[in-house]
Amino acid sequence: MTPSGKNVRDEVEAKLRARFGALTDVPLLQPLDAYLDTAGEGFRSRLFVTNGENGEELCLRPEFTIPLCLAHDGTQPRNYAYCGDVFRRGRDGHAQHAQAGAEMLGAGVDADVQVLQAALELLPSEAINAELVLGDQDLFEALLARLDITPSLRQRLLKAFGHPGQLTELLDRAMDGRQLNALPEGLQAMARAGDSVRLADEIATTVRGHGLPVTGGREPRHIAERLVDLATTFAEPMPTGKRAIIDGYLSLTAPYGEIENTLRAFETQHDVSFGAALDRFDALLRRLKTALPARFEAGFGRPLDYYSGLVFEVRAVGRDVPIIFGGRYDHLLAALGVADAPAVGFATALDRLEELAGEGEVA
Amino acid sequence: MSEPIAIGLPSKGRLKEAALEVFEKAGLAIDLPSDPRSYRGTVSSHGYIDVVFLSASEIARDVAAGRVHLGVTGLDLAHENIPDFADKIAFEAPLGFGFADVIVGVPEAWFDVESMDDLGAVAGQFRALYGRPMKVATKYVNITNRHFRQHGIDLYRIIESLGATEAAPAAGSADIIVDITTTGSTMRANHLKQIVDGTMLESQATLMRSKTVTASDQQSSLIAQVVDALARATG
Numbered sequence: 001m002t003p004s005g006k007n008v009r010d011e012v013e014a015k016l017r018a019r020f021g022a023l024t025d026v027p028l029l030q031p032l033d034a035y036l037d038t039a040g041e042g043f044r045s046r047l048f049v050t051n052g053e054n055g056e057e058l059c060l061r062p063e064f065t066i067p068l069c070l071a072h073d074g075t076q077p078r079n080y081a082y083c084g085d086v087f088r089r090g091r092d093g094h095a096q097h098a099q100a101g102a103e104m105l106g107a108g109v110d111a112d113v114q115v116l117q118a119a120l121e122l123l124p125s126e127a128i129n130a131e132l133v134l135g136d137q138d139l140f141e142a143l144l145a146r147l148d149i150t151p152s153l154r155q156r157l158l159k160a161f162g163h164p165g166q167l168t169e170l171l172d173r174a175m176d177g178r179q180l181n182a183l184p185e186g187l188q189a190m191a192r193a194g195d196s197v198r199l200a201d202e203i204a205t206t207v208r209g210h211g212l213p214v215t216g217g218r219e220p221r222h223i224a225e226r227l228v229d230l231a232t233t234f235a236e237p238m239p240t241g242k243r244a245i246i247d248g249y250l251s252l253t254a255p256y257g258e259i260e261n262t263l264r265a266f267e268t269q270h271d272v273s274f275g276a277a278l279d280r281f282d283a284l285l286r287r288l289k290t291a292l293p294a295r296f297e298a299g300f301g302r303p304l305d306y307y308s309g310l311v312f313e314v315r316a317v318g319r320d321v322p323i324i325f326g327g328r329y330d331h332l333l334a335a336l337g338v339a340d341a342p343a344v345g346f347a348t349a350l351d352r353l354e355e356l357a358g359e360g361e362v363a
Numbered sequence: 364m365s366e367p368i369a370i371g372l373p374s375k376g377r378l379k380e381a382a383l384e385v386f387e388k389a390g391l392a393i394d395l396p397s398d399p400r401s402y403r404g405t406v407s408s409h410g411y412i413d414v415v416f417l418s419a420s421e422i423a424r425d426v427a428a429g430r431v432h433l434g435v436t437g438l439d440l441a442h443e444n445i446p447d448f449a450d451k452i453a454f455e456a457p458l459g460f461g462f463a464d465v466i467v468g469v470p471e472a473w474f475d476v477e478s479m480d481d482l483g484a485v486a487g488q489f490r491a492l493y494g495r496p497m498k499v500a501t502k503y504v505n506i507t508n509r510h511f512r513q514h515g516i517d518l519y520r521i522i523e524s525l526g527a528t529e530a531a532p533a534a535g536s537a538d539i540i541v542d543i544t545t546t547g548s549t550m551r552a553n554h555l556k557q558i559v560d561g562t563m564l565e566s567q568a569t570l571m572r573s574k575t576v577t578a579s580d581q582q583s584s585l586i587a588q589v590v591d592a593l594a595r596a597t598g
Binding site (some may be wrong): 036037039040041042043044136141152155156159160163165166172180183187203206207208211217218219220222223226227229271303304305335 | 420469471472473474475477480483484487488490492493495496499504508511512515517518519520521532533535538
C-alpha cells in the first residue's frame with residue numbers, strides 16, 4: 001500500500017493546472033525518428049520500438065517533451081503541462097513510470113525562473129533531504145568566446161559540455177595541435193593558404209574520378225572548409241594558459257549565496273568576462289525563491305546538441321538519479337523542424353517524488 | 364555413468380574445414396557421421412564428447428544459453444548478437460583462422476577525416492549542413508553503437524545493411540560504413556578508407572566456453588582438457 005501514491009499525483013496535477021492550465025496528453029506511440037535524430041542512435045536500445053501499418057518505426061513515448069514539440073504550432077509561444085506514463089528501459093528494470101512536467105515552448109530566458117519555481121513547487125512541503133543544483137551553458141559559451149576558442153572547437157566543446165571525459169579528450173587534442181600528414185602535399189598547401197575554393201575543386205575532381213555522385217554525402221566545399229580550419233586554427237596547439245582557465249572554470253562550484261561573487265572573482269582573477277550571460281544568470285538568482293539548499297556547478301550541463309543556457313536538477317542526498325530535472329533547450333524545436341524558437345521546461349518522476357514524501361513523513 | 368559434453372562447430376564451408384583441422388591437430392580428430400545429412404559427430408579418442416554442427420551465428424547463442432559447453436565461431440558474432448556476452452561466454456583460445464576485422468570505412472574524398480575524433484566532428488556538422496544525421500550502413504549495429512559511444516559520437520543513424528554494405532556510400536543510401544574486411548580490397552574498390560582507431564574488433568574463429576552451463580566435475584575436467592589441447596595446438 002502506498003497511500004501517498006494517489007495523493008502525490010493529484011497534488012502534482014493540481015499544482016501544474018494552477019500554473020499552466022489544463023494538462024495536455026500526447027499519443028502513446030511516437031515517431032522513432034524524432035528521438036534518434038535528436039538524442040542519437042544510441043538511445044534506440046532504451047526504447048520500446050514497434051512498426052506502424054506502413055512500416056514506419058514507432059516507439060512508446062519515453063518522455064513528453066518531444067511529442068509536445070512535434071504537436072506544437074510553432075507560430076506562437078505556448079505553455080504545456082502534462083502527467084502520464086512514459087516507457088523506457090532503465091537500469092533499475094522499471095520500464096514504465098509516471099512522469100509530470102511542463103514545457104514553455106517559444107519562451108525566452110525570462111521564463112527560466114517561472115519554470116524553476118514551478119518545478120520546486122512540486123516538492124513535498126515538509127523538510128526533505130535534497131539539494132538544488134544549477135548550471136548554465138551560456139556562461140561556458142561566453143568564456144569560450146572571450147578566450148577566442150575557434151568556432152569549430154567551441155561548437156564541439158559545447159556539445160560535450162556536461163560530459164567531463166569528452167571535454168578532457170577534446171581539450172587534450174587541442175593542446176596537441178593538428179598535422180595533416182596524410183593529406184597530399186598539394187592539398188596541404190591549399191589548406192594552409194586558406195584556399196578552400198580551389199581545395200573544393202580538387203576534392204570534387206577526385207570524387208568525380210571515383211564515379212561517385214558529387215552532391216551525395218558531404219559536399220566538397222564542406223570538406224575543404226574543414227581542412228582549412230584544421231590546417232589553420234588547429235595547427236597551433238592551444239596555449240596552456242587558456243587550458244588552465246577552462247579547467248579552472250569547469251571545476252568551479254559555489255553555494256547559492258556566493259554564486260555571483262565566485263563568478264565575478266573568477267573574472268577578475270583570469271581577466272575574462274562572462275558579459276551579459278552572467279548578468280542574466282544573476283537576475284535569475286535574485287528572483288529565485290528556494291527553501292532547498294542550492295549550489296552552482298560550472299561543469300554541470302547535458303551533453304546533447306539541443307540543450308542551451310540554464311540547467312537544473314533536484315538531487316536527493318544519497319541517490320544518483322535526480323528527482324526533478326530541467327533546463328533550456330533552445331535548439332530542439334529547430335532540430336525537429338517545428339520552429340526556430342527557444343524553449344524551457346522540466347520533468348519529474350512521480351515515484352521518486354513519492355519516495356521523497358514518504359521519507360519526510362518518517363523523519 | 365558420466366555425461367558427455369557438447370561442442371558446437373560450424374556446419375559448413377571454410378570455417379567447418381578449418382575447425383576440423385584444428386581439432387585434429389589438437390589430437391581430437393572428429394569422426395563425421397556416415398550419413399552426410401546428419402549434423403552430429405564424435406571424437407573417437409574421447410568417448411564423452413558430442414560434436415554438434417550448427418550455423419556459425421547460432422553457435423554463439425547456444426554457448427551463451429548453455430545449450431553446448433564449448434563452441435567455435437567468430438568473435439564478431441558473439442560481440443554483435445549476445446547481450447552482456449562477457450557474463451555468458453569465456454573466450455578461451457583464438458584459433459588462427461576466420462580472420463575478419465570490423466572497421467569503419469569512410470569515403471576516400473573525406474580528406475579531413477583521419478580518426479574517430481574527426482568523424483565525431485563531421486557527424487556534429489551534418490544536421491546544420493544537410494538537415495539530417497550522418498548515415499552509417501552496417502549489419503553490426505551493436506558493435507557500432509558501442510564503439511561510437513566510446514568515442515563520444517551519438518549524432519548518426521544506422522542504416523541496416525544485410526549485404527554489399529561497401530556499395531552503400533556510392534549508392535547514396537549511407538555516408539559511411541561499418542563492415543568486416545580481411546584484406547581491405549573491397550573497401551579500396553569502393554573508394555572507402557579506414558581511419559585511425561576505427562577498428563572496432565579484430566575478429567577470428569575462437570574457442571568459446573559457456574559460463575552459463577552447469578557441468579559435473581568430470582565434465583569440467585573434460586572441458587579443461589579440450590580447451591588446453593586446442594590452446595596448445597594453436598598457441
